Amino acid sequence: xxxxxxxxxxxxxxxxxxxxxxxxxxxxxxxxxxxxxxxxxxxxxxxxxxxxxxxxxxxxxxxxxxxxxxxxxxxxxxxxxxxxxxxxxxxxxxxxxxxxxxxxxxxxxxxxxxxxxxxxxxxxxxxxxxxxxxxxxxxxxxxxxxxxxxxxxxxxxxxxxxxxxxxxxxxxxxxxxxxxxxxxxxxxxxxxxxxxxxxxxxxxxxxxxxxxxxxxxxxxxxxxxxxxxxxxxxxxxxxxxxxxxxxxxxxxxxxxxxxxxxxxxxxxxxxxxxxxxxxxxxxxxxxxxxxxxxxxxxxxxxxxxxxxxxxxxxxxxxxxxxxxxxxxxxxxxxxxxxxxxxxxxxxxxxxxxxxxxxxxxxxxxxxxxxxxxxxxxxxxxxxxxxxxxxxxxxxxxxxxxxxxxxxxxxxxxxxxxxxxxxxxxxxxxxxxxxxxxxxxxxxxxxxxxxxxxxxxxxxxxxxxxxxxxxxxxxxxxxxxxxxxxxxxxxxxxxxxxxxxxxxxxxxxxxxxxxxxxxxxxxxxxxxxxxxxxxxxxxxxxxxxxxxxxxxxxxxxxxxxxxxxxxxxxxxxxxxxxxxxxxxxxxxxxxxxxxxxxxxxxxxxxxxxxxxxxxxxxxxxxxxxxxxxxxxxxxxxxxxxxxxxxxxxxxxx
Amino acid sequence: xxxxxxxxxxxxxxxxxxxxxxxxxxxxxxxxxxxxxxxxxxxxxxxxxxxxxxxxxxxxxxxxxxxxxxxxxxxxxxxxxxxxxxxxxxxxxxxxxxxxxxxxxxxxxxxxxxxxxxxxxxxxxxxxxxxxxxxxxxxx
Ligand SMILES: Cc1cc2nc3c(=O)[nH]c(=O)nc-3n(C[C@H](O)[C@H](O)[C@H](O)COP(=O)(O)OP(=O)(O)OC[C@H]3O[C@@H](n4cnc5c(N)ncnc54)[C@H](O)[C@@H]3O)c2cc1C
Ligand code: FES
Numbered sequence: 001x002x003x004x005x006x007x008x009x010x011x012x013x014x015x016x017x018x019x020x021x022x023x024x025x026x027x028x029x030x031x032x033x034x035x036x037x038x039x040x041x042x043x044x045x046x047x048x049x050x051x052x053x054x055x056x057x058x059x060x061x062x063x064x065x066x067x068x069x070x071x072x073x074x075x076x077x078x079x080x081x082x083x084x085x086x087x088x089x090x091x092x093x094x095x096x097x098x099x100x101x102x103x104x105x106x107x108x109x110x111x112x113x114x115x116x117x118x119x120x121x122x123x124x125x126x127x128x129x130x131x132x133x134x135x136x137x138x139x140x141x142x143x144x145x146x147x148x149x150x151x152x153x154x155x156x157x158x159x160x161x162x163x164x165x166x167x168x169x170x171x172x173x174x175x176x177x178x179x180x181x182x183x184x185x186x187x188x189x190x191x192x193x194x195x196x197x198x199x200x201x202x203x204x205x206x207x208x209x210x211x212x213x214x215x216x217x218x219x220x221x222x223x224x225x226x227x228x229x230x231x232x233x234x235x236x237x238x239x240x241x242x243x244x245x246x247x248x249x250x251x252x253x254x255x256x257x258x259x260x261x262x263x264x265x266x267x268x269x270x271x272x273x274x275x276x277x278x279x280x281x282x283x284x285x286x287x288x289x290x291x292x293x294x295x296x297x298x299x300x301x302x303x304x305x306x307x308x309x310x311x312x313x314x315x316x317x318x319x320x321x322x323x324x325x326x327x328x329x330x331x332x333x334x335x336x337x338x339x340x341x342x343x344x345x346x347x348x349x350x351x352x353x354x355x356x357x358x359x360x361x362x363x364x365x366x367x368x369x370x371x372x373x374x375x376x377x378x379x380x381x382x383x384x385x386x387x388x389x390x391x392x393x394x395x396x397x398x399x400x401x402x403x404x405x406x407x408x409x410x411x412x413x414x415x416x417x418x419x420x421x422x423x424x425x426x427x428x429x430x431x432x433x434x435x436x437x438x439x440x441x442x443x444x445x446x447x448x449x450x451x452x453x454x455x456x457x458x459x460x461x462x463x464x465x466x467x468x469x470x471x472x473x474x475x476x477x478x479x480x481x482x483x484x485x486x487x488x489x490x491x492x493x494x495x496x497x498x499x500x501x502x503x504x505x506x507x508x509x510x511x512x513x514x515x516x517x518x519x520x521x522x523x524x525x526x527x528x529x530x531x532x533x534x535x536x537x538x539x540x541x542x543x544x545x546x547x548x549x550x551x552x553x554x555x556x557x558x559x560x561x562x563x564x565x566x567x568x569x570x571x572x573x574x575x576x577x578x579x580x581x582x583x584x585x586x587x588x589x590x591x592x593x594x595x596x597x598x599x600x601x602x603x604x605x606x607x608x609x610x611x612x613x614x615x616x617x618x619x620x621x622x623x624x625x626x627x628x629x630x631x632x633x634x635x636x637x638x639x640x641x642x643x644x645x646x647x648x649x650x651x652x
Numbered sequence: 653x654x655x656x657x658x659x660x661x662x663x664x665x666x667x668x669x670x671x672x673x674x675x676x677x678x679x680x681x682x683x684x685x686x687x688x689x690x691x692x693x694x695x696x697x698x699x700x701x702x703x704x705x706x707x708x709x710x711x712x713x714x715x716x717x718x719x720x721x722x723x724x725x726x727x728x729x730x731x732x733x734x735x736x737x738x739x740x741x742x743x744x745x746x747x748x749x750x751x752x753x754x755x756x757x758x759x760x761x762x763x764x765x766x767x768x769x770x771x772x773x774x775x776x777x778x779x780x781x782x783x784x785x786x787x788x789x790x791x792x
Contacts, residue, residue, distance in 0.1 A: 099677030105685040622726035623697025
């Protein structure tokens with residue numbers, strides 16, 4: 001039989017003015033299993049804490065009930081006091097007689113009666129509370145960052161500068177992500193590569209970063225502090241140790257100028273062996289197996305010209321895919337976003353006219369390293385456009401497509417207006433169809449105002465179908481500000497499509513055990529208070545994989561995620577919360593219901609014993625598995641069924 | 653005769669409704685003391701047995717309180733609770749008991765007033781229903 005002590009706090013007059021504390025103490029001392037009951041003015045004070053500790057020793061108690069403020073206030077305080085007093089900290093039960101009694105009721109008798117019932121129930125539970133031990137997991141001091149866009153780059157640099165070894169896994173041949181495709185960036189119009197390239201170089205040269213480009217995650221096992229990850233290294237068919245990045249092979253390739261170039265949004269062509277862009281990190285060539293004549297047919301003329309051109313002898317057609325095992329303590333996911341493909345939206349004419357392009361394509365046209373060398377030319381004729389029309393919110397804020405705002409569309413179009421004026425002068429006509437202009441960031445509204453001064457025709461409304469006519473494009477727009485219908489004739493239409501989750505995000509979420517919100521982006525643990533945590537302990541998210549955002553927000557989130565990841569890595573051991581689930585192996589029949597119910601994948605059905613097991617590092621102690629278990633084999637420690645049922649019994 | 657004072661057992665999730673009940677107190681919003689709260693980590697951990705047990709022990713009403721849909725601290729425990737409550741209500745009905753005695757409400761940590769209003773509403777509605785007949789029938 002347990003030896004429980006009950007301690008009742010007056011909280012000055014906060015409790016004592018409504019609840020009859022003396023009567024309550026007397027009631028408590030008469031309860032079965034209660035050895036002693038005491039009251040004191042402030043239990044949470046040093047004197048109160050000493051009183052508890054002394055009483056524990058004097059009466060040789062092994063459990064305590066503390067009737068005071070909400071457990072959300074001082075549960076932790078009292079657990080520590082009890083531990084200092086020599087009893088297991090999990091044999092403490094708090095009764096909330098302040099927030100949920102004295103502060104909410106003014107009838108002294110009724111409040112005291114309620115307090116008695118609450119104490120009665122807490123004692124019933126306390127008698128059944130088991131001592132719990134915090135288990136410990138040793139921490140592997142390495143980090144994994146997935147995705148090498150600006151988010152992944154920032155997170156990797158932060159972690160590496162903190163002294164941790166970082167594996168940065170990027171599926172493309174180079175890091176850089178979408179930002180490397182941008183020309184200039186709002187709201188300051190600084191050149192994207194000027195601010196990105198130095199960071200990419202730093203990643204490439206950092207002694208703590210192991211860069212794994214052209215790689216993909218195959219599987220993730222284990223839990224916070226110790227993840228075992230398998231990474232697939234795709235063959236580049238180029239020995240990166242030997243390749244000097246001279247690109248002589250690229251110019252020699254028989255496919256030169258014949259393969260649509262993804263980096264340039266297919267507005268230009270590349271060779272089968274290619275360097276994604278001049279600032280690529282690593283600065284190594286890659287052979288695309290889908291277009292390489294040798295890899296497809298086993299022969300290329302009298303011999304592959306790349307092999308001939310490469311003085312370093314780096315071409316290696318025998319390379320095979322490799323699986324690499326890495327072991328890390330925490331993970332930052334930064335896999336970014338895709339743009340909605342507007343060809344699915346017939347009305348915008350994207351699939352009908354070459355001169356209907358997306359903003360990302362325009363970025364490549366404006367870029368000096370792009371397919372036109374920075375000249376803005378109509379893709380159909382190669383001539384300079386006389387009129388350019390932007391359509392905002394293509395697929396965004398549209399219940400039938402993407403209900404969300406892309407958060408960068410308005411600003412990127414405003415940026416393009418500045419750049420078009422710079423490149424094409426005042427002669428070109430610029431129209432912009434918008435729903436609302438969202439310029440919410442620091443300096444954004446000012447940027448919007450300065451764009452308004454650029455002689456642009458702003459129309460508020462959603463346009464009609466884009467019609468292809470003999471000498472250009474025609475669109476009707478009903479401007480809701482003037483209430484008038486306009487017919488616009490224009491040379492080039494620039495669509496600002498919605499930002500959407502990566503095409504493989506469902507599959508990737510499955511590999512990582514992440515959850516996605518309704519829009520398909522990865523879900524944070526709490527939208528406001530835990531924006532970079534996920535439902536999996538030790539895995540954090542940053543950048544646009546969590547939802548659309550601009551570079552500034554991406555970078556702050558990446559630094560946030562990195563510091564959270566570093567907080568784990570800086571420990572030698574992690575303490576696990578012991579108030580989690582446990583399975584009684586004698587009772588479990590291996591039905592597997594708990595495995596399905598667990599939102600954290602903390603349940604495994606042991607293949608050999610056919611018994612469910614709990615991964616203590618993944619379990620968060622929500623108790624869903626316990627109430628779902630049909631055989632009562634699952635136990636929620638400190639909230640066991642017996643404990644709760646005893647409480648129900650004693651509270652009515 | 654003494655006025656009937658319903659006994660209400662509340663199973664509240666730690667993160668939302670329990671915190672909402674705390675806020676009612678912190679804001680000194682008054683509500684009837686008929687409710688006795690048992691704190692659980694999540695509404696999804698409320699076992700059907702708890703509800704049945706409370707009713708059999710003579711509770712006149714039971715409240716299950718959780719986070720708003722989509723806001724559960726453990727992602728989807730409240731959806732699990734919602735499904736479970738439908739089943740429990742069906743079982744009660746089959747056994748000839750009033751399913752109206754079971755309440756499920758989503759009350760967030762910022763909704764102290766809503767918690768107080770909910771308790772008041774349950775007390776009023778339960779007074780209309782009268783005492784839980786199970787208790788009298790079995791003379792518990
Ligand atoms: C047209 C346009 C213009 C823009 N202009 C601006 C601007 O001027 N200013 C501004 O602040 N913002 C701008 N933005 C927004 C900006 O692009 C984003 O904020 C930023 O690129 C987000 O970075 P990220 O690292 O989250 O994602 P990304 O840049 O998408 O990087 C993700 C990286 O992860 C890699 N990856 C994806 N999946 C995997 C996987 N499964 N395994 C391994 N690696 C993977 C990708 O290859 C990529 O390298 C613009 C956006 C658009 C569309
Ligand atoms: S935590 Fe509140 S309902 Fe799940």
